[in-house]
Amino acid sequence: MATLTIRNIDEALKARLRLEAAQHGRSMEEEVRAILRQALSKPYRTEGLGSRIRMHFAHLSDPGVALPPRDEPPRAADLPE
Known part of the structure; x- marks a missing residue:
């Protein structure tokens, strides 16, 4: 054994470790x-x-949010001038 x-x-x-040990004999x-x-x-x-964050909050997902398909190439944002 090491x-x-x-x-x-x-x-x-x-002190806390000592108490825990005593409680468990x-x-x-x-x-x-x-x-x-x-x-x-x-x-x-x-x-x-x-992935862990997504799994944690999966139950809060809003089905009303439309996300673009992942195969769509990135595009520039339409910002007002």
């Missing part, structure tokens, strides 16, 4: 392992940020 040393943890965080070291296991057990996201 050893990991974490330096410069502030006292408030250390574990040592602080085991509590940290459990926290890391839980945090890293989530699947790694492969989609990009734009």
Whole structure:
């Protein structure tokens, strides 16, 4: 097994970790392992940020907005003179 040393943890965080460990009946070291296991057990996201933002707000989409087809070439904006 590997050893990991974490330096410069502030006292408030250390105290909270100690309380969490006590509540779960574990040592602080085991509590940290459990926290890391839980945090890293989530699947790694492969989609990009734009896709994640779109999925997050998909339920808010307005079907009344007409978007041009994506195969249409870009064109200059019609700005008033």
